[in-house]
Each structure stands twice: as C-alpha cells, then as structure tokens.
Amino acid sequence: MLKKDILLIINPNASKGRGKKKAKQIQSLFRSLGRECTVAYTRAPGHAENLAKRGAGYGYDTIVAAGGDGTVNEIVNGILHSDAKHIRMGIIPIGRGNDFAWMAGIPRNQKKAVRLIASGNAKRIDVGICKAQEHPDGMYFINGAGFGFEPMVNFKAMEYKHLNGMLSYAVAFLSILASPPKPYDVHLIIDGKEEQIETQQISVSNGRRMGSAFIMAPLAEIDDSFFDVMYTTHGLERKGLLKAIMTFFKGAQIHDEKDFAYTKARQVVIESSESNVEAHCDGELFSHNGKRFELSICPGALELFCGTSPEKHGKH
Numbered sequence: 001m002l003k004k005d006i007l008l009i010i011n012p013n014a015s016k017g018r019g020k021k022k023a024k025q026i027q028s029l030f031r032s033l034g035r036e037c038t039v040a041y042t043r044a045p046g047h048a049e050n051l052a053k054r055g056a057g058y059g060y061d062t063i064v065a066a067g068g069d070g071t072v073n074e075i076v077n078g079i080l081h082s083d084a085k086h087i088r089m090g091i092i093p094i095g096r097g098n099d100f101a102w103m104a105g106i107p108r109n110q111k112k113a114v115r116l117i118a119s120g121n122a123k124r125i126d127v128g129i130c131k132a133q134e135h136p137d138g139m140y141f142i143n144g145a146g147f148g149f150e151p152m153v154n155f156k157a158m159e160y161k162h163l164n165g166m167l168s169y170a171v172a173f174l175s176i177l178a179s180p181p182k183p184y185d186v187h188l189i190i191d192g193k194e195e196q197i198e199t200q201q202i203s204v205s206n207g208r209r210m211g212s213a214f215i216m217a218p219l220a221e222i223d224d225s226f227f228d229v230m231y232t233t234h235g236l237e238r239k240g241l242l243k244a245i246m247t248f249f250k251g252a253q254i255h256d257e258k259d260f261a262y263t264k265a266r267q268v269v270i271e272s273s274e275s276n277v278e279a280h281c282d283g284e285l286f287s288h289n290g291k292r293f294e295l296s297i298c299p300g301a302l303e304l305f306c307g308t309s310p311e312k313h314g315k316h
Contacts, residue, residue: 005061006030006037006090006117009051009075014094016065019078022094022110026066029114035161036065042071052078052129062088064117068095069143077140080127080301088303090117097283100143103207103222105307117305124300125222128206130281130303131294141281142302144205144216145295147270148184149241151280152176154211173245183235189228189269200241202231204268204295208251208310210283218251219312225299226264230254233261268295 008020008026023039030037038060040051048065052075055063063076063165072091079087092113093101103124107113109205146154156172157163173195183198203210205217205228217228224260230253236244240259247253253260275291287293 004066006035006064007051007055007058007060007062008037008039008064008066009048009055009071010039010066010094011048011071013312014071019066019094022030022066025110026064026092026114029111030118033115033118035118046074048074049078049081051075053280054078056082056084056087060082060087062090062117064090064092066092066094067205068093069099069283071095071096072100073141073284075197075247076127076142076282076302080135080140080298088122088305090305093115097210097212099209099212100207100282102209103143103220103309104112104304105167105309106305107307113183116307119286119305122303122305123223125302125304125306126206126225127298127301128204128227128281129298130204130279130286132279132287132290132292134287134290139281139284139286140298140301141206142222143207143282144210145279145281145286145293146204146210146216147202147203147277147279147290147293148199149176149181149285150203150210150216151278154280154283155278155285157211166212169213175237177238180236180238180241183232187271188231188265189267189271190265191267197231197233198235199232200236201244202229202270204229204265206297208312214245214248216248222306222309223300224264225297226266227268227295227297228262229265229268230260230262232259234259235313266297269293270295275299 129138135146157168203216220228270293279287
C-alpha cells in the first residue's frame with residue numbers, strides 16, 4: 001500500500017509551461033519508489049506559501065517545492081508560519097536560479113532529486129528571519145538576504161522575461177552600472193557591535209551563492225548556527241563596482257580587506273538614515289524603501305532532504 005504523506009507544490013507554468021507535465025512525471029517517480037504524493041498547483045505569487053501552510057495543517061509529513069528559489073522561499077515561510085511540527089521539506093529544482101538547491105547538494109536531475117526525498121535522509125538546517133516595519137511578523141529565508149546593490153540587480157533581472165539564469169543577472173548588472181547607486185549611510189549592528197558605514201551592498205547569507213553564479217558567502221554553511229555577513233566598507237564608483245562583481249564569481253572578496261568586510265553573526269541590524277533601501281529575501285521582494293531591518297538566525301529550524309554540499313570557495 002502506498003504511503004500518502006507527500007504534498008507536492010508546483011507552478012503549472014514553471015519550466016516554460018511544462019509544470020503540469022513535470023508534476024505527473026514526479027508523481028510517477030514517487031509511485032515507483034512506493035510513495036504517493038498529492039499535487040497542488042500555485043495560481044499567483046504568494047499562493048505557494050498559503051498551500052504549504054494549509055498542507056501543514058492537514059498533517060502532511062513532507063512538503064516538496066518543485067520550482068526555483070522563489071517557490072522554495074514561499075514554502076519555507078508557509079511551513080514555519082504554521083503551527084505544525086516535524087514537517088520535512090524536499091526540493092526538486094526546476095526554476096531559474098536554484099541557488100539554494102545547489103548549496104544543499106540537491107541534484108538538478110529530477111529522478112535523483114526524487115530518490116533523495118524518498119530515501120528519508122533529512123537533516124536540520126538553519127533559517128534566517130528578517131523583520132521590518134512593513135513585515136512585523138518577519139519573512140523567513142534559507143539562502144540569503146541582500147540590501148542595496150544586490151537586490152537592485154535581482155529585481156532588474158526579473159524584468160527580463162526571456163532571459164534566464166546568469167545571463168539575466170549579467171544584463172541587469174550592466175544596466176544598473178550605467179548609473180551606479182549612491183552609497184547608503186548605515187548604522188550597522190552585528191551581534192551587538194555597532195559601526196557607522198557608507199555602503200552600497202550588505203549580504204546576510206545562510207547559503208553561499210546568489211544569481212546563479214555569484215559566491216556572496218564563500219565560507220557559509222547551512223547548519224553552523226551563523227549568518228555569513230559581507231558588505232562594502234565604503235562607496236564604490238563604477239570601476240570599483242565592476243571590480244567587486246568580478247570577485248564574486250570566485251568568492252575572492254573575503255581576501256579584499258580594502259573594499260569588503262566579512263564576518264560570522266547571529267543577529268544583524270541595518271538602519272539607514274533614509275527610507276529608500278532595496279531589500280530581498282531569497283531573491284524575493286522584501287522592500288523597495290526600507291529603513292530598518294532586524295535579522296536573526298534560527299538554528300536547526302527546518303528539516304530538509306539534503307545531499308552533499310559543494311566544496312567551499314575562497315578557503316583561507
């Protein structure tokens with residue numbers, strides 16, 4: 001008898017409109033391994049979070065996100081904003097970026113990703129939460145949150161409907177570089193230590209990679225109970241920003257103490273003198289005009305089916 005404990009959440013328009021076909025393939029793969037899953041299709045942004053929260057309430061043991069980082073983020077929030085306990089999460093990467101799936105060692109191959117979930121080998125990973133005036137209950141994230149230049153590029157890349165992955169981010173970067181943003185005057189508090197800085201970019205990471213290719217936190221681990229925090233220590237002109245972006249491909253910014261700071265932290269507070277800070281969580285819009293953000297790590301908050309994480313970049 002098949003065990004009916006899996007809820008699969010998928011956008012029917014995912015994978016260039018092949019979402020429903022992929023859902024049937026995934027169902028068939030689970031069935032061949034002695035497992036049955038119920039499929040729930042998303043209808044609009046935010047719906048995956050609601051479906052996950054309802055699924056948690058219905059008693060599903062495992063909730064699977066079939067999609068990219070956005071779908072994964074919504075389902076994480078649905079699970080953690082629910083009252084349910086002991087829910088395990090699976091990921092089948094079929095989205096644009098899949099940065100967290102890469103970090104968690106989850107195969108891009110659909111069959112292998114299903115086998116990983118069916119194996120039953122899940123582990124506890126850390127989750128971040130970001131709070132602001134417009135998000136008093138907070139938004140959870142498992143890969144990272146970005147403030148300033150990084151979300152500007154991310155939001156711009158989203159506008160290119162016919163470009164995917166690294167190409168969309170590269171085009172967005174060049175577009176924004178034509179008119180570089182001014183640095184923010186920021187009061188930064190990292191685990192109680194305060195400093196005043198001018199910065200164009202702050203990354204608070206749990207995973208290592210953003211935008212399909214940018215290694216924002218080369219030393220990050222998803223189960224060490226710490227964020228990896230990276231930020232520019234002063235304003236950068238066009239040439240400096242171009243140099244900075246090139247270092248992100250290999251995570252080399254951790255060796256550039258002139259332009260960057262890199263540290264581990266459990267709590268981060270970012271407060272700007274102006275209410276115009278762009279911010280994202282896992283690539284999803286958090287704020288276009290924020291002023292104060294409070295971020296905390298939640299150690300072991302989520303049980304996830306993981307593979308083997310990639311080797312660290314930029315080792316000391």
